[in-house]
Amino acid sequence: MDKYDVIKAIGEGAFGKAYLAKGKSDSKQCVIKEINFAKMPIQEKEASKKEVILLAKMKHPNIVTFFSSFQENSRLFIVMEYCDGGDLMKRISRQRGVLFSEDQILSWFVQISLGLKHIHDRKILHRDIKAQNIFLSKNGMVAKLGDFGIARILNNSMELAQTCVGTPYYLSPEICQNKPYNNKSDIWSLGCVLYELCTLKHPFEGSNLHQLVLKICRARFAPVSPRFSRDLQSLIPQLFQVSPRDRPSINSILKKPFLENLIAKYLTPENSITPSHLEQDHQLLNLLGKWSKAC
Known part of the structure; x- marks a missing residue:
């Protein structure tokens, strides 16, 4: 999380929170979903990992854009596009x-x-x-x-x-x-x-x-x-x-x-999937392999 400045919390669920943040390097606003694996049942944990793979595959102007994901301790962070018009x-x-x-x-x-x-x-x-x-x-x-x-x-x-x-x-x-x-x-x-x-x-x-x-x-x-x-x-x-x-x-x-x-x-x-996007997807699959061993 040291690459981001958290602006405010914008949501909370049973196993995590969502924050409005901005990148320290580019000041670009984003939403960061924090998912706590520590007390999460295996089924929920798998669903969270699946969401990361799905988000990475979905490259379309009418789907919220996935930027990146990373893990710290027993927490998974998913960084996504911030839609300033709300829901x-x-x-x-x-x-x-x-x-x-x-x-x-x-x-x-x-x-x-x-x-x-x-x-x-x-x-x-x-x-x-x-x-x-x-x-x-x-x-x-x-x-x-x-x-x-x-x-x-x-x-x-x-x-x-x-x-x-x-x-x-x-x-x-x-x-x-x-x-x-x-x-x-x-x-x-x-x-x-x-x-x-x-x-x-x-x-x-x-x-x-x-x-x-x-x-x-x-x-x-x-x-x-x-x-x-x-x-x-x-x-x-x-x-x-x-x-x-x-x-x-x-x-x-x-x-x-x-x-x-x-x-x-x-x-x-933008509707098409670019080679760089496919490469990002492969990186995520490798990351999931590490999660499954760590969790």
């Missing part, structure tokens, strides 16, 4: 009931979808897509997916994961029913985020978990405002199909003409 949940709450314009909603939605496409194309599930895990930068113009803490790689595109994880408001029916799930569960959560952008509310709410689960499993939600286009209004029910098979893939979503027309605005040469 989407805070941005939604700042509206105080005033709806976003459709242009703004679609701008964020296309960017989030491009980030998710990058993940799904690499056979990875995010598994915790929610407004709190989407970060904004450049005056709120750029949206980025973050927090891969409970993501997992699928061995092949048909494999189904079977662990019940995620945030209750964003859980898909198949997870609520403890059924196997795949990338279509991320599509449901993406639908929840889109609905929130349109209404400033969760699509499914209940006074207790049982009531919430019932509403999710029946896919009952209030329609969005008729002020939005038919294209946008009709997309939400497609993302909320109870059967995962009936939900569109992220590629199908982005091929919809009203969204496809916007994509060119957000695609940049």
